[in-house]
Amino acid sequence: MTPFGAFRAALRLSERKVLLAMGDLLCLNLALLAVLHRRLGFPFAIATVVNRPGWFVLLSLTWAVAAVLTEAYDLRTAARLPGAVLRAGTAVLLADALYLAIPYWTPYLLPSRLTVLMLAALSLVGVGLWRLLYAVVLVQPSFRHPVVVLGAGPLGREILEIMRRHGDTEYVPVGFVDDIPSPGRLVDGLPVLGARADLVAVLERTRASEVVVALPPSEGAGGQLFQTLVDCAERGITVTPMYRIFEALTGQVPVEHAGRNLAVVLPLDRTPPALFDALKRATDIALALVGLVVMVLVAPAAVVGVWLESPGPVFYRQRRVGQGGREFELVKFRTMVASAEADGPRWAAVGDPRVTRVGRLLRRLHLDELPQALNILRGEMSVVGPRPERPEFVAELERVIPFYRMRLSVRPGVTGWAQVNHEYGDSVADALAKLRYDLYYIKHRSALLDLTILARTLPHVFRLGGR
Numbered sequence: 001m002t003p004f005g006a007f008r009a010a011l012r013l014s015e016r017k018v019l020l021a022m023g024d025l026l027c028l029n030l031a032l033l034a035v036l037h038r039r040l041g042f043p044f045a046i047a048t049v050v051n052r053p054g055w056f057v058l059l060s061l062t063w064a065v066a067a068v069l070t071e072a073y074d075l076r077t078a079a080r081l082p083g084a085v086l087r088a089g090t091a092v093l094l095a096d097a098l099y100l101a102i103p104y105w106t107p108y109l110l111p112s113r114l115t116v117l118m119l120a121a122l123s124l125v126g127v128g129l130w131r132l133l134y135a136v137v138l139v140q141p142s143f144r145h146p147v148v149v150l151g152a153g154p155l156g157r158e159i160l161e162i163m164r165r166h167g168d169t170e171y172v173p174v175g176f177v178d179d180i181p182s183p184g185r186l187v188d189g190l191p192v193l194g195a196r197a198d199l200v201a202v203l204e205r206t207r208a209s210e211v212v213v214a215l216p217p218s219e220g221a222g223g224q225l226f227q228t229l230v231d232c233a234e235r236g237i238t239v240t241p242m243y244r245i246f247e248a249l250t251g252q253v254p255v256e257h258a259g260r261n262l263a264v265v266l267p268l269d270r271t272p273p274a275l276f277d278a279l280k281r282a283t284d285i286a287l288a289l290v291g292l293v294v295m296v297l298v299a300p301a302a303v304v305g306v307w308l309e310s311p312g313p314v315f316y317r318q319r320r321v322g323q324g325g326r327e328f329e330l331v332k333f334r335t336m337v338a339s340a341e342a343d344g345p346r347w348a349a350v351g352d353p354r355v356t357r358v359g360r361l362l363r364r365l366h367l368d369e370l371p372q373a374l375n376i377l378r379g380e381m382s383v384v385g386p387r388p389e390r391p392e393f394v395a396e397l398e399r400v401i402p403f404y405r406m407r408l409s410v411r412p413g414v415t416g417w418a419q420v421n422h423e424y425g426d427s428v429a430d431a432l433a434k435l436r437y438d439l440y441y442i443k444h445r446s447a448l449l450d451l452t453i454l455a456r457t458l459p460h461v462f463r464l465g466g467r
Helices: 003-010 013-040 046-051 053-070 083-100 113-138 154-166 196-206 223-234 242-250 274-309 357-364 372-377 391-400 404-409 417-421 428-444 447-462
Strands: 145-150 171-177 190-194 210-213 238-241 315-321 327-333 382-384 413-415
Touching (some): 013 053, 013 083, 013 113, 046 053, 053 447, 145 196, 154 171, 171 196, 196 223, 210 223, 210 242, 238 242, 242 428, 274 357, 274 372, 274 382, 391 404, 391 428, 404 428, 413 447, 417 447, 428 447
Parallel strands (some): 145 171, 145 210, 171 190, 210 238, 382 413
């Protein structure tokens, strides 16, 4: 493999994001340095950064917040003009606004409108040009990964569709390798380049840098095929299980294809440290206390509105399944008529006639969720985690969806990865889609992922997206 080919093969999704972020931060901090030099007389030199590191670190942190809120590191958007520049520009303006709104720890720039405009203009030009360069150069075919898919069955066709839909700026599928169908046939528009025994020769002929293993769990990669994959790795070719690319591109775990492979659904190679759990619990308590204060302020109007329109209990209590399968009583402001479930439990639906007018307003504003602060303080819930389901639905879903109870391995949450990525669902198919996201969260949970979920929840709240 040539040095350029090696660099191209190494430039994976995570490295692309790191490279993009490094360029953004360099442009932003150079813009701040230029403003400090031109307007406040500081030297345009590394000494200014060394002597005032807090100013530049804080700008980087505000950029991180703005980038999460605007999804500035969605690589598909970053690869396409003009959306890439527009989204980056929105993030720049938000980051600059946050930075200028912080007193004491930032340079005193606000008194001069020209200084503020200069910071915004230089930031926009710098980041905009960098994003333009990224979109024009780094998404060219020479920077994409040529990949061969091992397996032309349903799994192979599914990962091909995923790469085409979500990874077309990173991957170039060149063909399948499988014994059936025979070489030369087309599968979903892609040729079968050879049999499994020909894998190494196919990779050398196509100069593919990666082979994606998309074989059914019942087959696996045993015997001679296992040795063939080892031979690929010895030649510097990346061997990747299908589910890893699926996770990286979609933020989901393909649970229905897991079979008996626990690595697909369990975080076997990474467990959050105890410090993460302690910080998460402390954050939960702090946010729950804030939620209680807001609830006290909202309660008088909510109580009067709920009771006048639909006499009955103001608070709605419902059994839910929490961590470890333990049941608890979830508390919300009642948003449906008191007799909503006289005929037994059933899924909520779009435009559900059981929801009252006041209840619909509470849902749209997400105010009906405020009493769940009590569940958080009691340790039954977290702010971030899979949404808790009712025991009746859990019993039904675990019969038809594999590994469904895995979502009970962590505390349920008020918001979660499934909530910010998938619309509200009322069917088994929707439950499967949400489980894919929930398992991704369980496998990859971290402080950064929690912050990302919280940041992406805010726009949903402001758009009045509740149901």
